[in-house]
Amino acid sequence: MMFARVLTLGIALISGTATSQLPEFAQQYRQRMGGAIDALEEVKADFEADAATTSRSVTLALEHMSQSGDNFVQLRGQSIERSLDRLGALKDQQFSMASAAAFERVWIFVKEPDIKLSQATWDDFEPAVPVTVEGGVLAALGFATGLFLLRLTGVVGRVRRRRVHQRRA
Numbered sequence: 001m002m003f004a005r006v007l008t009l010g011i012a013l014i015s016g017t018a019t020s021q022l023p024e025f026a027q028q029y030r031q032r033m034g035g036a037i038d039a040l041e042e043v044k045a046d047f048e049a050d051a052a053t054t055s056r057s058v059t060l061a062l063e064h065m066s067q068s069g070d071n072f073v074q075l076r077g078q079s080i081e082r083s084l085d086r087l088g089a090l091k092d093q094q095f096s097m098a099s100a101a102a103f104e105r106v107w108i109f110v111k112e113p114d115i116k117l118s119q120a121t122w123d124d125f126e127p128a129v130p131v132t133v134e135g136g137v138l139a140a141l142g143f144a145t146g147l148f149l150l151r152l153t154g155v156v157g158r159v160r161r162r163r164v165h166q167r168r169a
Helices: 002-020 022-053 058-066 071-098 102-111 115-124 133-168
Strands: none
Touching: 002 022, 002 133, 022 058, 022 071, 022 102, 022 115, 022 133, 058 071, 071 102, 102 133
């Protein structure tokens, strides 16, 4: 009985600790997002300058590349298009996060994360003590959720044991 309580408390603490890291992860993700936007803005500026040098708009330059007989030029045009699309999506997400309330930022991240950026953030993620209200509340929610799920599985287990015991009796 004592072991079960300690195990329950331990799992609830782990749940709370894990969820308390969501705001920190989202914050580190936002920092990386700023760097990715800066890098993609540079790619965009270079492409715009190259297009202007040849008296083309970005749209016309991409169209020219897609109609080229050179496979490399076609592929390069497609990668530039993907980069421009990603830049737009990241800027939209950055704006949404910047104008969102504390808990909304985490939701915006969870709802539509940039996969490459999320993976890079995870690879370098450094947990932090949740000293914000947002981190504390999410820690408490994670703790309560872990506790609730363990209690629920305990209730289900007791019901099953009672049924088995009643069948044998």
